[in-house]
Amino acid sequence: MEAFFANLLNGLSWGMLLFLISMGLTTVFGVMGVLNFAHGSLFMLGAYLCLQFVRWTGSFWIGLILGPPLVAALSVLIERFLLRPLYGRDVSLQLLLTFGLMLFLDDGVRLIWGAAYHVVNPPEVLSGSVALFSRSYPLYRLFLVILGPIVGIGLWAFFTYTLWGKLLRAAATDRQMAEIVGVRVPVLFTAVFAFGAWLAAVGGALAAPHQSVGPAMGERIIIESFIVVVIGGMGSFPGAFVGALVLGLLHSFGTTFFPQLQMALPYILLAVILLIRPRGLFGAES
Amino acid sequence: MLSVRELHAYYGDSHVLQGVSLEVGSGEIVCLLGRNGAGKSTTLKGILGVVPPRSGGVFFNGVEITGRPVYESVRLGLALVPEDRRIFAGLSVQENLEVAALPARPGQKAWTLERIYDTFPLLSRLKHRKGGNLSGGEQQMLAIARALVGNPLLLLLDEPCEGLAPVIVEELGRVIADIKQEIPILLSEQNARFALTLSDRGYVIDKGVIRFEGTRRELLENREVQSRYLSV
């Protein structure tokens, strides 16, 4: 029982981190149709900037608040000058471009921060652990478990009920027509891309106290977030939520029950889900 | 109100509009007639900038809008109902209208959602259905309604009665005549008979060139134009 709860919490906390990262990916894909390979790199950049702010100010919160907007600002430039010329062209070009961007950013951080691993400490209030089921459990992980759903529900409500959300969905289905009904699509797209980047960077900043900060962070996370987004259904928030949870739990329980299959588990899950539900769990049938 | 001067537009290398000029004054319905492939849709798209013209000018209420982003022209008061309707498939009927809503100008009788539903009772029944699941005709209705909630000063209608049942076409004719009281319309049509029952004036376009211009009467009476360019 105790082992079960420990695994459950492990899975939940990892799942929530995945969820935070995947949300940005799914938003950008859902609205702009751009599969952003560099999303993981923006995540990494978020972690590095958080690290930098912690070094300067000693406060994790400052890093969490100030870092992501910088990443968002950078991605405004990326969207404006790199992605924009490619809209309406073949999707594979965007893939290649963001892939190039990923190489650039991943190696770029090494030029600035070096190749070494760095460690960011969790903030004072969230460090330490609490006793749970006769085990001690890190407070910071519980924080992630609670934060994930809050952010998720907020975003979901935003997309479903606000005018902005509807505009985004309209632009997502037909960019040109949205413009014809008066939506400022270029601005909207820039905003969405920046927002996705901001989410990625928030994920990165939140991950920093949890894992070492290094140039490989992004590469490691990107495929898992792709899997989350796809099994959930591209562009779907509830999908990303469920997908992340399933993947997180699979990870923790898989470690215990199928250690030999560990590495293949996410892919097996992916294949099974896509063969049963072609558009992912929450994907709209077309 | 709208004045188009010497518009040239290309698709790749093909020169589709070869100097189109036309005018729409307030309070009138002007139709743009021509057989298919003549360049009607391209003219409408060129006016809005959806197909950016290579040369020529578009002036709306005295302001040059050539080369501006599409949404700016729309916010200045132009609205287009495209021939292929382009309903936002994933949004409900109501949401399709909400995203297109723009504030009315002072003195204008605003097209609110209520007014739309009064005018198109069909839509009010379908309020919550997904746009992509509507039938062809329902989509056409929605497309027109969607243009109206933007409270335009001028409406560009591209073949609105395509795919509509005769009863609905009649209905639509009435609606257009109604709208005309407030909003001038540039109507692109192949169906000259339908267009000419509604319009005050018309242009005939062929191969990207305006071949004839005249009042409804002149158009109705000019057999030569009809047989050469309109195949009536």
Next chain:
Amino acid sequence: MSTPILLQVESLSRSFGKFQALSDVSLEIPRGRLCALIGPNGAGKTTFYNVVSGRYRPTRGRVFFEGRDITGVPPHKLVKLGLLRSFQITNIFPALTVLENVLAPLAVMHGMSFAFWRSLSSQQKLVEEALTILERLGLAGQSHREVSTLAYGDKRLIEIAIVLACRPRLVLLDEPTAGMNPEETERMIRLIHELAAHSEITFFVTEHDMKVVFSVAQTIFVLNQGRLLAQGTPEEIRANPAVRQAYLGGSLDAERA
């Protein structure tokens, strides 16, 4: 009965969630008879086509083609049997040329889908057949243009060309003349008559253009709110007050004028 039944539909229903798009529609189409399906917007015509052509499964009811139960048979098998449809929304191969758009279905028909050792351009018979079809539709002159650059009306003709390439026995035409000018519409009507007379093809048409419907159809079915409202010869339909009220309105008089 002298003419055998080609298509037989038995109490067909289809609902989307709670919404009943088709309810209990039964009809028969004899071989060689030109039939039309009309009805107000949203009556369920396209849905009817989708069910008959295997795109949607019916919630209830059965479809027989030449006596065979084809309910739920996937589209590509129906094509092999000779049941074809065109689409209301143009549905072609945009980046291929006009010729290739016709060659593709022809290659399928000739069982050459997997012929990867033969050169396409050396298939004289195939190319000739394709050109014949294009000739018939007046598209031969444009055979090397990419179809995405054609005008809307011409794209609609490509749609028909693709259907003809499949050697159909029954063709469901969904608003074939939508977007065509009167001249082309006229040509389309002639084409349908000609094909119906000189080939084994039976046409089943939906249209909103009453001129087309009344000049083409020998039997007309009227759908309203998912139900079959009436069926009969053009004269009977014209005279039917229920149809006039639900669908035709005053337009007939306009058409006559």
Next chain:
Amino acid sequence: ADKPVKIGFAYIMSGPFATYGQFAKQGAELAIDELNAKGGILGRKVESFFEDTAGKPDVGIRVIRKHVFENGADVVMGLDSSGVAAAVAPVMMELKTPLLVTHAATPDVTGSKCNRYTFRVSLNINQNIAMASAIAADMKSKIWTTAGPDYSFGHQSWEYFQQYLARKKPDAVFLPQAEVAFSPAATTDFSSYITKIMNSKAEGVLISLWGGNLIDFVRQAADMGFFDGKRDILMTLGAATEVLYALKDKMPTGIWVGTRYWFLANDTPVNQAFVEAFSKRYNVYPSYNAHGAYAAVKAYAAAAEKVKSVEKEKIVEGLRGLSLELPVGKITIRPEDHQAITDGAWGVTAADPNYPIRILKPIRKFSGAEITPPVAETGCKMN
């Protein structure tokens, strides 16, 4: 006045493990500068070329070929990943150029894949695990498990550990494969592995994780109460400086850790000079990988001086059986399998205000002879 001697280095210079290439480059450059300051090798200047293996076998082979065919290298050195080393070693027979492996620890390159041109100057898995098992044998824990990377290195470490410890301590029990914790290289969340170990009945844990994985593991394990003193812990590469620098005071004290080279393990003048020169030049204490590259350059120079030539075949002869004094201690390259017999050290982590990182106190040193398996055991058939 003669042509310079060209050394081709192949390390991971990009991507997640680029740190290792960087450290190695530092060590190599230090050694080369020292050599050149004294007139080079046999009076010839030493020149270096660095290429990036990206940690991938195909790229590794390409850059080694590039060194030989394009850069005209007289000798090639380096290789971090065992996979790359295993791929490259056999190719050296075709390239007929000596290769000095400085980091990759797979037993194969001086075992089943040993060959005339391939040498290793650093500790391999067996040697490191031999020390671990010697320490484990003295601990009270009887039931052992492991946390390691889920690829050859982790599995081999665990296999040798079982083999060696069973010899020393016949009543030792090892958890079956399904109950130990092997984590894929891309793992960043180790909580489920930590939980798995804590839930098992194991009393002792062999941790063969390294680099970023080890850092993540240690931090997360510390938060989860893993280091509560209830279990014996051995970290085979816990004393690597890149790990200690990243973790600083987050590295728990009182844990047995090993490494390939520990800068405080040896107070010979050679080592003191090396540590001083290195830390002065780069502002950090030398990592084992820096030492590996440094050692390889020095070994090559010694071999060249010994045979009075840098001709490739002669160098091979010079390296065989070569003995020399290095910062790590005295090493001898065994002629039968080309593995260096080198001293090793393990120690217990401790805080010391004089150092920015955890240091080892006490240190337990092992002589090369004691920890190197006999040639017969390596499976090497030299040709």
Next chain:
Amino acid sequence: MRIRRAGSLWIVASTAFLAAAPFFLSTYWILILTEILTMSLFAMSFNLLFGYTGLLSFGQAGIFGAGGYLAVLSLLHGPSSLWGAFAAALAGSALISLVIGWFCVRRDEIYFAILTLGFGMMLFTVAHNWRSLTGGSDGLGGFTLPPLDLFVWRGSLADPRHFYFLVLAVALIGAILLYRMVNSPFGLMLRSIRENTQRLSFVGADVRAVRLCAFVVAGTLAGIAGVLFAFFNRIASPEMLHWAFSGKAVLMTILGGSGVLLGPAVGAAIFFVLEHVITAYTTNWMVFLGAILIVLVLAFPRGVLGSLLDLVQRYRGRPRS
């Protein structure tokens, strides 16, 4: 017609160059050319799916690697025969792509991409974890290449030039096969699928079967390329099966031009030459590679070769046929 003639002239010229290359290029550049040709074959096989059928496969490396492993396994455990190894890889990769394809061709677009990625990674896991058979993460090496026996001529493949000719021959055969294929009725099916899958099924084509067929052909060619790759490096390693390796094929293809048969080959050449040139100057070569990629994508949206051909056509003032 003139364009075609000019095109064939180019092709003949570059084939002649490739055939003569060993007589004037240094050994190192021959090795690079060998790699370029191997990757060209791999990327062209990928392009049959991507450029012609519209299916983005991220699992191509899985089959590529499987081919390599099968060949090495047959050398290690079977008769030491070059053709035997090729045959084993051919049969094996065809079978594997048949199985994987059977599942994957049911899906479109991104779902196909991710599904193939999943299956590829499952193969990767097998190669990586089945240590007793595959050598685990260290890969499977330690084999000797059997001599090349052409009945009239026998030579050692350890000689880089001999190996080069083998690779050149195989790559040419692959390219010719692909050329015939894309210009056949089957090729038209593939392009029709790319354009409008649903429409093709409505004219009676068994779209899944056609796709599966393309998948198997592409997979088999990838498997053959994998053999060349493993032989060239004297090792079959799990990296060969990783999705990142598929990513390389994607990159080269888009770089060179996906709609063009030889686009991937041009892409492969650009990639290797770039890599070679940049690494000579900096260890931070990924920054530059990334930046150059970005520039190339923006400057040559149809791939380098694709855009060049467009330019030529425009210059000649002829519409694309």
